[in-house]
Amino acid sequence: MTNRFLSHENLSKLVADLAAAKTRVIAPVRTNDDAAQIDYLPIQKLEEASFGVRLPRRSAKEFFLPATDVLLKYRYEKDGFEIESVPTTAKPQVILGPSPCDVAATEIVDKVMNWDYRDELWFGRREATTIVSMLCSMMDATCFCTAVGLGPDAVRGSDAMLVPVEGGYVVRVVTAKGESLLKNYVTDQVSDALNTQAEKAGAEARKKVEANMPAIPAAFAESLGRNFDHPLWKTMALRCHGCGACASVCPTCHCFDIVDEHNDAEHGVRRRNWDSCQTARFTVHTSGHNPRGSQTERFRQRVEHKFSIYPSRFGEILCTGCGRCSRICPGGMNLAEVVGEFRSLATAAPEGGAQ
Amino acid sequence: MDWSPKIVAFVCNWCTYTGADLAGTSRLKMDPNVRVVRLTCSSRVNPLFVIKAFERGADGVIVSGCHTGDCHYSTGNYYARRRFAILHDLLQFMGIEDDRVTFSWVSASEGNKWQQVVNETTARVKALGAYHPQGKVGQAQ
C-alpha cells in the first residue's frame, strides 16, 4: 500500500472528468427530503458531496445488490415462452467517500456470493466499481467497527482511501484499480508532516471507536452457538417488531426474495427483492409450518447468523459495526447490547432451558 | 401508435350493469375504452380494486352502483359511499387527478346516464393523457 497526495482541486477535477466521461460517481450527499440526512447519491460535481457529516441513511450495498434487481425477462409465445437474460457486466462507476464500514461489508458479502454459486450480477457490479473510501470521523456511541476487526481507518474493500489533511488528502492506494483511477491526479511526494497528520487522524479515530466496545474474540462465535437455547433470547426479542428495518439499512444483510411479475399478459420479469429474516413469514413453508414461528427465534437467528454461523462458515463476522440497525430500530433494540450480554455469558457454562 | 385510454369500470350487477346493458340494446353510441367488471354490489368494490387498476396500467377508473335508497341489498351503497369518499380524497392527495376517477350512481333504467358517464369519463381521461407515476426505481439508480 503506497501513499500519495491528492489536492482538493485535483479531486474536483477527477469528479468533473468522470462525469464528463459519463462514469457514474456516487458520494454522500445531503438528501432532498431532509437536509439533516445523508444518502449515497450520484453527483456531477465535487461540491455536491458532503463528506464527514454523518453516516448515510442507507448503506452502499444497493450499488451491488439493488433493492429490486431484474434477474431475467420472459415473454409468452404461442407454444411456450422465451427467456431473455440480463447483462451481468455493469457500467463503470466510482463510489467516492463511503465509510470504511460500508466498504468492508462488500468484501465480507463476496464470500457468500461466491459460495455454492457465483452471483454474476453481484460480481459484475463489483468489478465495474472503484471504491475510494474516506477515513471516518463520524463515529458516535453506537458504532463498534474496531470490535469486529475493522476500524475507521480500515482499507478493507477499498481500492484507495482518502485521509483528510491540510490542502487535500493523503491517499492510501490499495489496489491496481485504485492506482489506475487516481494516477493522473495524485502526486507521489507526500511530506512527512502530511503523513504524520494522516497517521494521527487515523489513530485518534480508532481510539474513539475502541472506547465503545472491546474487540470480539474468535471464541465468541462458538460460545454464541452453544447459547442457542439460552432464555435470554426470549427476553431480548420482546420489543422487536419484526419489521426488518434493520436488515434494510444493514451493509452486510443480503437476503432476498424472488418473484415473478408480469407487466402484461405476455411479458414479465423475474426480480429479486430485499427481504429480512425478521419478518414473520420469512421461513413459512408451503405446508404452512414455520420453523421460526415467533420473534424469539427470528431475532435469535439474526444475531446467530451474523456472529456465529457466518463466521463458522466463512471466517468472517457478518457485521461491520456501523450501528445503523440500533439507531433506526423503532423498538429500541441494540446490537451492541445484545452482543455484550452474550459475551458476559461466554465464560459461564452453557445454559439450556426451554422457551 | 395512437394512444387510447384504458378505463376500468367496477359496476354493480343490479343497477349499473343493467343500465349499461340498456345503453347497449338501445344502440347508444359510446367510446370503446371502458372495460366493465361486474360485481354484486357497489359495496363489493374494495378500494384495492381501484388502486390496483391504476397500478396495472389503467388510465381511468369508473365505480358505479345503485342510487342510495335503491340498493338491491338495502344498505350496501351507503357503506360504499363512505369508503369511496375517503378513497376519493386519498387519490387526490396523492396526485391522481380528480378527472381520472368517476364515482356515479346509475340505475337500471338510466341507459342514457351510462352513456354520459362513459363518454364524459373517456373525454376527461383523454385530455389528461396516460397515467404513469413517473417514479424511478430507487432514488440512487
Place this chain on the structure above:
Amino acid sequence: MKSLQELAFKLLSEGTVKVVIGYEQGPLGVRPAFITDPAQSSKLIFDRRCTQNLATYLNPRRKHIAALGKAAVVVKGCDARAVAGLIREQQITRDSLVIIAVRCGGVLEDPISTAELTAETTSPRCGHCQVREPKLYDHLLGELPPEPPVNPRRSEQIAAIEKMTAAERMEYWNQHLDRCIRCHACREACPMCFCVECRAERALPQWIDFSPTPRANRGWTMMRVMHQAGRCVDCMECERACPEGIPLGLLARYIADSVEQRYGYKATDDPGVPAPLGVFRTDDGEEFIR
C-alpha cells in the same frame, strides 16, 4: 415515576398481571420495557421521551408476548385510542389487560433526544391534544402537565400539498416513495395493522406487486392508508419506524381529517363508538359523485 413503579411492583407481586409493558431507559434512549420480575419495576419511567405506542405489543399475533400472560400496559391518551381500537375490533377483550394510563403533556418526536419540549422537538401529533388525561384506564397516574407546544410542521406540509396541482403532488410523493424499499416497518410498528396475513403478502391472488418499484410502492402505501381509514389513531409510529424517512404521518393525518370533516369522527378511546367506515348515515355527503 414513582407511582408507576409502585403500581407495577404491586400488580406483579400480587400476580394480577404477569408482565408490565412500559418504558425504560435503554442504551440509546427511551425504549419499550417488558417487566416480569417485580424487583425490576424500578426500571419503569415516564417522561417526555416516551413517544412509542405500546399498544402495538398487544396484538395477539405477537405470540411470544402473549405467552407471557396477562399484561398491564402503560398508555398515553393517544395510545389508549389504539387499545380501544383493538377492543373495538375484537382483537383483545377489555378484561384481558390492565390499562395504566398516564397524564401526558406531549412527547418528543425522537425518543433518543433529551431536548426540552419546543415547537420544533415536540411530535406534530401532540398539538391541541384533547386526551392529555386519558379516559380509558384501570389506573390513572401522574400530574396533568401543561399543554404541549404545537409543532406546525405537519399541518404546514399538508396545507402546502393541498395548494399543489395534481402533477406537483404526484412529484412530491414520487420523491418520497422512490425510496420505499417495502420493508413494511410501517405496518409492523402500527398497532392497528394486526392482520395475520397482510394483503401485501398474498401471492394468489396478488393484489400489490411485492417489489419496490414506483407503481407498487404507491399501491402499497395507498392500500395501507385506506385500510387505516377511520381506524388510525395518529400515533405516527409508521413515520418513526420508516428507515427511509418517508412522511407517512402526513397521510395518517390527512385521512383522519377527511374522516372527521365528513363524518364528525375522531379517533377515540371509547371502544363503544363504532368505526366510521363500519356505519353510515343516509344523508352522508356525496359531492364527489358525478
